[in-house]
Amino acid sequence: MPSEPLRQLLLDPTVVTVALGALLLGATAGALGTFAVLRRQSLLGDTMSHAALPGVVLGYLLAQGRSLPAMLAGALVTGLAAALLAQLLARRRGVKHEAALGTWLGTGFALGVVLLSLVQHQPGAGSAGLEQFLFGQAAATLRSDLLLIGAIALLSLGLVALLFHRFELVTFDPRFARAGGVAVRVYETLLTLLLAVAIVVGLQLVGVVLMSALVVAPAVAARQLAGSLGAMLWLSAAVGAFSALVGALASAAVPGLSTGPTVVLVATACAALALAFGRRRGVRLEGA
C-alpha cells in the first residue's frame, strides 16, 4: 500500500506529465543510442547536442516566445549543420575527425551563449525558460509538449522497426550491404539523422551539455547484456526510460537539483553495473 503522500504525488497531474515525458524521451534516446554506440558516433552526438543550443535560441526568437516545436526544429537544424561542417572540415588534410568535431562543438556552444545573452536583454523575454536548456529541467515539461514528444518517439521508433534489417546490415557489415546493392549512404545518413532526433527530443529535460550521455550510457549498458541487436534495442530503451524517469522525479522532488546531471548519473550507474557484471562482449550480426 503506497502511503498517502506518495499516492498524492503519483496522481499529481504535473508529476504525471513529467513522468510520461521522461519515459517517452528516455526510451527514444536509449533505443536510438544503440546505433550511435555501435557506429562509434558518441562524440558526434556530443557535438550535435552542444551545437543545438544556438538552434534552441533561434527557434525561440523566430517563434517570439517559448514554442517547443520551433525550438526543437531549430536545435535539429543547427545540430545537423555542425555534423555537416565537421564532415567538411575533417576532409581537409591534417585535420582529424575528432578535432573537426571539437571545433564545431565549441563554436556551436559559443554561438548559443552569445545568442542567449542577446535574448536576455530583450524586454519581456523570459531568459529563465531558455537557461533550462543548459542543464535541463524536469518541471519544464508541459502537457502540450507530450503530444510532440510522443509523436517524435513514435515516428523515429517506427522507422527503426520498419527498416530494422537494413539498419542492422549497414551497421555491422556496410561492405557486404553495398555489395548486395543496398544504398548504404542513404541508410547511414538516416541513422545519423535519427541520432540528431534522439538528442533534440531530450534537450528540454536533460540539457545540451549532457544530452549525449543519455544516448551513450543506456546503449553501453545494453551492449554488455544483450546478444542480438533487437535485444540490445529493447534493453537500451528500457534503461533510457528508467534513467530518465528516476532522474526526472528525483530532481522534481529535491529543489535545486538539476535534472540533466541526475538523469545521466542514473544511466551511468546502470552502465557501470552492466560493465561489472555483464557477461556478453558485444552484439554481432545475427546468423554471422
Added chain:
Amino acid sequence: MIQALFDDVAFTILLTGVLTAASAALLGTFLVVRGQAMLSDAISHGVVFGVAVTFLLSGVAAGPLQLLGAGAAGLLTVLLTEWLAASGKVKRDAATGLVFPALFAAGILLLNLFARDAHVDAHTVLLGEIGFVWLDRVTLLGLSLPRAVVVLGAVLLLNVVYVTLFHKQLTAAAFDPVMARLQGLRPRRMTLGLLALTSLTAVAALDAVGVVLFVAFTITPAVVGRLAARRLPSMLGVALAVGVGAALVGYPLAVRFDLSIGGSMALLTAVPLVPLLLLGPSGALGRRLG
C-alpha cells in the same frame, strides 16, 4: 601606475582573456597535431568533479589546493577512460562519452546540493564569469592583483617552459610515437605532462570562461593553424594569433552589443575558418577556381 592598470576593469578582463587564449592555443596545437583534441573536452568537464570534491573536503574554492585537486580530477578522467577502453568492453569513443559526462554530472550535483552559497555554482562552472574576475583579488609583491590574472599568468609560464623544453619530444611523439620510444624520448611521459598541464589550465580558466568555452579556445585556434600552416612553429604562431586576437576583439564587441564576453571571444576564434573552408585547396570556392 602599475596598480592603476590592474584596477582597470577592462584591462583585467582583456588580460584574462588573452592569458586564457594563449595557454589554450599553445596546448591545443599539440593536442590537435597528436589527434587528441577531444581530450581537452573530457579534461575540462572532469575538472568540475575535482572542484566540487576539493570544495567539500577543504572548503577551498580557489588557490593552489583547488588547482591541484581539480587538476588531478582532469587527469583522472583521461586515465579512467583509457582504462575502460583498454578493458575491451567499450570502444574508445563510448568510453569517453561515458566517463567525463558522469564525472561532470556528479560534480554539478555536488555543487547543487552542498555549495549553494559558495562562489562556485553550476552556472559559473559552465559559462564562466569573465566580467567579474577582477573582483577576486590577491596581494602579490605589494600589488593588489586579480586572482585569475595571477593564476593564469603562472599557468601560461609553466606551459611555455614545458613546450620550450620538450617541443622536440612532443613533436616526435606526435608524428611517430614508435620512433620516439626507440630513441628513448619517453613519449608516454611527455603525453602525461601535456595532459596534466591541460588539466591545470582548465582549472585556472574555469572561473573566466567555464568548461565548454575552454574547449573552443583550445581546439579552434589550433585547427585554424593546421589549415593555414604546414609546419608546427608557424601553426603554433597562427593558433596563438587567432586565440589572442579573438580575445582582444571579442571584448569590445561584447561590450558594444551587450553580449556574453566569454562567448563572443570564443566565437570569434572560428571566424578565420570561414575563408579557410571556402578558399583553401579543397574548399568549395577553391575547387571551382582551381
